[in-house]
Amino acid sequence: MANSITIENLNAGYGAVRVLNGVSMRIGSGETVALLGTNGNGKSTIIKCIMGAVTPTAGRVTIEIDGHQYDPSAMKTKDIVNLGVVLVPEGRRLFPKLTVEENLLLGAYRRTARRTITRSLEYCYATFPRLRERRRQLSGSMSGGEQQMLALARGLMTAPKILIVDEPSVGLAPIMVREVIRKIGELKKEQQLTVLMAEQNFNQATKICERGYFIVHGQIAFVGNSHEELSNNELVRKIYLGAPVKN
Amino acid sequence: MRRIPSWIWPVLVALFILALSRVVKNEYYMFAGYVVLQYIVLASAWNILGGYSGYVNFGSAAFFGIGAYGAVVLDKLWQPPLVVAIVFGGIVASLVGLVTAYLTLRLRGVFFAIATLALAIVLQTLVMNWDFVGGPLGYYSVRPDSIAGFPSYVNYLFVIMLGLALIAVLVARAIELSFIGRGLAAIRDNELAAECCGVPTLRLKVFATMVSGGLMGMAGAPFPYYITYLDPNSAFSLAYGINSIAMPLIGGMTHWIGPVIGAVLLAVIQQVATVTISSELNLMIVGVLLISFITLAPNGIVGLFERYRQKRQRRLST
Structure with a gap:
């Protein structure tokens, strides 16, 4: 049961604008990998290449699901x-005037996901008990953190094997950022x-990751295998964390 | 979960009205009741597209008129039974819905509304210049004195319309509770996000327009026999477009019962006003009610009820 993504020497862009320049990454089976970098460096473009929304100009992406290999382009x-690759989009994209439960059910709209919809719903409520309490509430009336949880849960409704989360911490209070990212860590542990995860919140994201890719101007500038390795890297500290950091 | 399925209620109410129509001798009630039932069909049909997916259709009169003139064409050719005319009207109207949908559903908001309004005017002009169906002179339909098994022809029309109203309500309800309804609600809330969830937005909108238009066409088919003299101005009257928007709005657009409540309320008031004061008042009544509901109860009567229930629940839970 190998579910992984391999990216080799990927070049991609929009029209004349070249965004990615020889990016290579590997997200191994059962791993959690963080894609780090500030705005406009190509994080979302990598995700779009994986989801088949942007076609690479060179290099390639390989998605492996249960031992079969697929080319998203x-x-x-x-x-x-x-196939079982789901993206939880940046900015959540919920249906604010529909209830929590309706939002979840819409996550499994595609025919293949609809077959297991009751089981998926039960699983989502078990994972996010707060959502069960609020199932009849309009999703737009919940806090930002709860909405992000709902967006995650909606992604899980398709029973995915690979979960891609774009900027889960955008617009959340620090305490909710920790909560959301901890939840993502739990999912990985319990669900394999x-x-x-594309993320700007460096400290929280790197804590639950096996590996972090640090991307600058469309190129992987540094690969760190641990929180320490990443936060002690000179380049990361200079560009990302700002010059003076605690020791 | 309730044990009795809720579709049973509309059926029971329809059966009750059917029984009532056998007892009541005064034909005026059939005559007035027909109009109320006709508006239940129009309002429920409108709501399938306008209420569930949020695309405001100003051209109900177009689909209604297609049904009515479809019946006229058949009447001139070979005078088939009314049911055939209804099915014919429904099919033609939903085909027009299909074409309209493909042409206009990429328009959003007010632009879609204007396009559908134009449809009604274009069709009215076409019929006006079509001599086969009488053109501006209109068409007199000779109706049979009575139909076997019914006390009078008006009673027969009433029962037919009762059946159509039941069908419209059940179809609207079935759509609302199905995946189609959920997809349409997603379109109403955030069309882009709906697309991202894998909701086939265009296909659903086309489907909703076809069902909505088809039901309106079916409601229009018995109309020539009801008024016996049909002219383009009455078949494509703007009043149909306005009423079928106002009724769901007043009743509540997110639940199938909303258009029914709105149609009964508004059509009964209009009928009473026609008899007691003047039919000239009808559009003014709609206007006043519409303004008061939009300002005081934007989610209609169903919305008021929901709010009350939620408040009570909150009070009970604390």
């Missing part, structure tokens, strides 16, 4: 989702999910 996004 030759597939439609919906088929990639049907393979997780790719």
Whole structure:
């Protein structure tokens, strides 16, 4: 049961603008990998290449699900989702005027996911008990952190094997950031999910990750295998954390 | 979970009204009741597209008129039974819905509303210049004196419309509770996010327009026999477009019962006003009610009820 993503020498961009320049990454089965970097460096473009929304100009992405290999650039996004790769988008994209439960059910709209919809719903409520309490509430009336939980849970409704989360901490209070990222860590542990997380919140993200890729101007500037390795790197400290950091 | 399925209630109410129509001797009630039932069909049909997916259709009169003139065409050709005319009207109207949907559903908000309004005017002009169905002179439909098994022809029309109203309500309810309804609600809330969830937005919108238009066409088919003299101005009257928006709005657009409540309320008031004061008042009544509901109860009567229930629940739980 190998569910992984391999990216080799990926170049991609939009029209004349070249965003990615020879990016290579590996998200191994059951791993949680963080994609770190400030705005405009290519994090979302990598994700779009994986989801088949942007076609690479060179290099390639390989998605492996249960031992079968797939090339997302030759597939439609919906088929990639049907494979079991799901993206929780930046900014959550919930339906604010629908209830929590309706939001969750919409997560499993595609035919393949609909077959197991009751089981998926039960699983989501078990993972996020708060959502069960609020199932009849309009999702727009919940706090930002709860909404992010709902977005995650909605992603899980397709029973994915690989979960991609784009900027889960955007717009959240620090305490909720910790909560959301801890939850992502739990999911990986309990579900053996393979997780790719694009994140700006360096300290929290690196704590639950096996590996962090630090991307600058469309190139992988540094690969760190632990929280310490990443936070002690000179480059990371200079560009990301600002010059004077505690020891 | 309730044990009795809720679809049983509309059926029971319809059966009760059917029984009532056998007892009541005064034909005026059938005559007035027909209009109320017709608006239940129009409002429920409108709500399938307008209420569930949020696409405001100003052209209900177009679909209604297609049904009515479809019946006229058939009447001139070979005078089939009314049921055939209804099915025919429904099919033609939903085909027009299909074409309209493909042409206009990429428009959003007010632009879609204007496009559908234009549809009604274009069709009215076409019929106006179509001599086969009478053009501006209109068409007199000769109706049979009575139909076997019914006390009078008006009673027969009433029962037919009762059946159509039941069908419209059950279809609206089935759509609302199905995956289609959930997809339409997602479109209403955030179309982009709906697309991202894998909701086939265009296909659902086209489907909703076809069902909505088809039901309106079916409601229009018995109309020539009801008024016996049909002209383009009455078949494509703006009043249909406005009423079928106002009724769901007043009743509540997110639940299938909303359009029914709105239609009964508004159509009964209009009928009473027509008899007691003047039919000239009808559009003004709609306007006043519409303004008061939009300002005081934007989610309609169903919304008021929901708010009350939630408040009570909160009070009980604390």
